[in-house]
Amino acid sequence: MITWRQGLLGLVLLALAGLLLAWSGMIGIGASSGHWKITDLVLHWAMEQSVETAALTVEEPLELDEPWQIRRAAGHFEASCAFCHGSPLRGRPPLSDRMTPPPPPLDHSAEIWSPAELFVIVQQGVKFTGMPAWIAPKRADEVWAMVSFLRALPRMEAATYRDLAFGTDLPPEGESDPVLAYCARCHGSDGGTDDGAFPVIGGLPEAYLRDTLQAFANGTRQSGIMRFAAAGLTPDAIARVSAYYAGQRPPAPEPSERVAGLLAHGEKIATEGLPDERVPACQRCHGDQPGRNPAFPELDGQAAWYLEEQLHLFKAGSRGGGPYARLMAKVVPGLTPEDIEAVTAYYASLPAAPQAAATR
Ligand code: HEC
Ligand code: HEC
Ligand code: HEC
Structure with missing residues (x-):
């Protein structure tokens, strides 16, 4: 019969042995060799359980899968997700296979996970894997736009993906500012709303545009999509694109259908x-x-x-x-x-x- 003292001693010795092994430097942490099969299974199982539980309290919004939601997230997917997960345009990035665990291609994710589960994964990220959390945690509406996009992704042709992620309204000929070209992927060359996917920014006051870009960049205004787009812009670039969009006059959006x-x-x-x-x-x-x-x-x-x-x-x-x-x-x-x-x-x-x- 083992007494509780002996049991405790055994556990302490086991923990010490583990520490000693780690201290000796013999446990490989290189990503090159991948996980042992058992580590992979246990980690993934724990992730599935955690996502399923967290998804129990998540409520689906009414406007899932609308075309404007899909367009709203597409450019951000290209800029901040595709270099790990690949896309219909670029296939599988070579770096992905060298990560442990490798970021999976997302063309079956919408079959494996319910919308609420996808929401949890995208909002919270996944520990120990490199899968990041959403930049602005309180912007559930943005995360739902991304879920809509992920649900459309499996059936998406490369050409459709290109139009959604890079836009079709590029800056005019002779306008070669790379920052502006980036903004125009989503906001177009005139800052119009593009079927309601984006706020109208063409014609807003220049001072408001400058303050707003600064606020997105330093995180005092919450948006995962715009923080990513504005971070790292130089004051000069902010001034240039603000002056440009303040001078645009996009056509008025379609009148709203509300009563x-x-x-x-x-x-x-x-x-x-x-x-x-x-x-x-x-x-x-x-x-x-x-x-x-x-x-x-x-x-x-x-x-x-x-x-x-x-x-x-x-x-x-x-x-x-x-x-x-x-x-x-x-x-x-x-x-x-x-x-x-x-x-x-x-x-x-x-x-x-x-x-x-x-x-x-
Ligand atoms: C630095 C690389 C990296 C980036 C950037 C990244 N992910 Fe991931 N993602 C991962 C890894 C690694 C996993 C695997 C997690 C696991 O196996 O538990 C993952 C898992 C996922 C899954 C679950 C896939 C499945 O079928 O099980 C989804 C959905 C997902 N990511 C969406 C996104 C979205 C949307 C973005 C951009 C906002 C993004 N990821 C950005 C690395 C990344
Ligand atoms: C990947 C798509 C994308 C890119 C690229 C992008 N934006 Fe945005 N932008 C958005 C979305 C989505 C919103 C709405 C944010 C929200 O819901 O809070 C937005 C909001 C804004 C707003 C706030 C409008 C308001 O009325 O307060 C401004 C200003 C803006 N963007 C300017 C820019 C500029 C300038 C660039 C280029 C440096 C740029 N954006 C690049 C998607 C994008
Ligand atoms: C005392 C002045 C003031 C009053 C009154 C006011 N607002 Fe504002 N509002 C502001 C300012 C300043 C901002 C810009 C905040 C920022 O992003 O820096 C703003 C921003 C907004 C925005 C975000 C716009 C965008 O493009 O992102 C909305 C929506 C808005 N106000 C709606 C309203 C409504 C509706 C009312 C009336 C019920 C109202 N406001 C009354 C000062 C005011």
């Missing part, structure tokens, strides 16, 4: 506010009256989903932004989800702001 009843309530919030709920008139800061701070963005003609998401982020305290973003913190507490739907439908239904047009 006309919303618009009247939305207009009232925009022009008069909701005094009982201590919500100020939005136009006080977002209108085009003389003397308005030029670093405040216009909202007219902006994509509705985008405005709505930004207001929910402000409400949750997780949007961040440029030097004046704290002003919005006082505006949002009194807005209900219905108010938000109405006021964003209203702004999305307006043609682009006249003030923006005047600066071009």
Whole structure:
């Protein structure tokens, strides 16, 4: 019969022996030889269990698999995932096979994992494997866009992938700025919304564009997609692309299909506010009256989903932004989800702001 003392001693000795082995330097940590089969099985099994459990509390959004969601994530996939996982265009990158574990090609992932499980993997990443977590953890909407993309990936032709990831509206001939060419993959040459996949940036005030890019780059404004795109831009590049997009005039997006009843309530919030709920008139800061701070963005003609998401982020305290973003913190507490739907439908239904047009 082994007493508990002997058992404990045995465990301590085993741990010491393990430490001694590691200290001797005899355990290979080189990626070149891969894992032992058993290590691989155990790690992957633990990962599957963990993902399944975490996915139990994840709720699927209504707008999964929409074309605009797929386009929203495609350029980011190309820039930040394809060099590990490959893509329909570049096949399997040579470095992948030399990683332990190797990043798998993702053409069957949507069959193996449910949408909620894909969400967990992409949002949280996977320890001990090199699979990174989403850069902005609170942007569940961005992660869902990526899940939509991953679900479309298995059936995607190389040509479709190229159009989605690199865009089709490139900067004009003679415009050879590589930074601008990168922005244009997603925002096009005129900063339009591209079927609602991206916010309109063409014609926004130059000062707002500069502040915003800076805020994305240093993480004071939360977006996994834009932080990746803006990180490492020099002040000079930020100034150049801000001046360029401030001078564009994209065509107005398609009018929103939302019920006309919303618009009247939305207009009232925009022009008069909701005094009982201590919500100020939005136009006080977002209108085009003389003397308005030029670093405040216009909202007219902006994509509705985008405005709505930004207001929910402000409400949750997780949007961040440029030097004046704290002003919005006082505006949002009194807005209900219905108010938000109405006021964003209203702004999305307006043609682009006249003030923006005047600066071009
Ligand atoms: C540095 C390399 C690397 C990058 C960059 C990377 N991944 Fe991964 N990814 C991995 C590795 C390694 C695994 C395998 C994890 C495992 O086996 O547990 C993985 C696993 C996955 C899986 C599960 C695949 C399956 O079929 O089991 C998905 C989905 C995934 N990654 C999506 C993404 C997305 C989306 C991005 C970009 C936002 C991304 N990855 C960026 C290395 C990477
Ligand atoms: C891979 C796609 C992609 C690339 C490349 C990209 N963007 Fe973006 N951009 C987005 C997405 C998606 C958003 C919406 C972010 C959000 O939901 O918070 C966005 C948002 C923005 C905004 C905020 C708009 C607002 O109304 O506040 C600005 C400004 C912007 N991008 C400018 C740029 C510039 C300039 C570049 C080039 C340096 C660039 N982007 C490159 C996808 C991209
Ligand atoms: C006191 C001034 C002020 C008032 C009033 C105000 N805003 Fe703002 N709002 C701002 C500023 C400043 C920003 C830019 C924050 C940043 O990104 O730096 C902003 C940003 C926003 C954005 C994000 C725009 C984008 O392109 O990303 C939305 C959406 C918005 N406001 C909606 C509203 C609505 C709706 C109302 C009325 C209910 C309102 N705001 C009232 C100052 C104000």
